[in-house]
Amino acid sequence: MTMTARTTTRTIRIGTRGSMLALAQTGAVAKALERAGQRVEVVTISTPGDRSSAPIAEIGVGVFTSALREALVQGRVDVAVHSYKDLPTTPEPGIALAAVPQRADPRDALIARDGLTLAELPPGSTVGTGSPRRSAQLRGLGLGLEVVPIRGNIDTRLGKVFGGELDAVVLARAGLARVDRLNVITETLDPIQLLPAPAQGALAVETRVDDVDVEHLLQSLVDDEVTRVAVTAERAMLAALEAGCSAPVGALADVVEDLDESGSVVERVSLRGVAAAGLDGEAVEILRASAVAEKGEVEQLGRDVAAELLELGAGALPGPGRAAQ
């Protein structure tokens, strides 16, 4: 698609967290602007989430994104690039979602000792994850795995396996791809076993609502409509479950080709959702729902799948403020 993007003579300041992952994904957005002839500067913002090693369940899910949004609203940067799945579902006054770039592979990945797959891990194997969503679904597989809570950046987590402390860890494939570590993956997990977090693998590129030039520039250069449609459905489901980014909720939407009544090919959106119930005891029940809708009706699609999950008993979810992913 050729679209003339109007660059500005301003240097656009792009805010990012300082982790390797954040710098890599911000770099991709910066490059797209530079290729169009736009001058950019990447500005690193330190967030409380980077400075604390407490579990995300305790410090809250906004820790990684709110400092970046604050810098944007205060005019210290003109653009904020976030991992979309880290963003709370409540809209932020003064901030516009300018672009959702093409999504990376949204699936989770297993990094296990000795090249093992999930099915090859013997019962009692330790699997590290800080995510209630991953933990619940792993336990729901009934493989007898022992889920161990962990936190930290990608290298810290991988180090638990390479150092022999744990048998395996589960991470987002997209994060490993961005830091060029796909080679450590021993199995990319089928969404049927482990449904990813809503918007996993996608980025959210934000601007100030009154900065229309930059908003249009980002829209024309880095926005991907298919990704935007899919993640809108996933996040509508999450929002409707009123779980914030905190509950054990997985969602994955695909844009699929379908036939309408007259037999013509149309694009529809298929959304799958999971929620975990009964997390207090050892036993965990994984609730599943799915539906298909027209591309223009993804918000309703998300609410419909959420309603089905609630009907199945997802209402007993832990409240907001707990950890995501």
Ligand SMILES: NCc1[nH]cc(CCC(=O)O)c1CC(=O)O
């Ligand atoms: N808060 C952690 C986080 N946020 C985004 C990613 C991975 C990249 C993505 O999903 O876009 C990760 C790491 C992980 O879940 O393994």
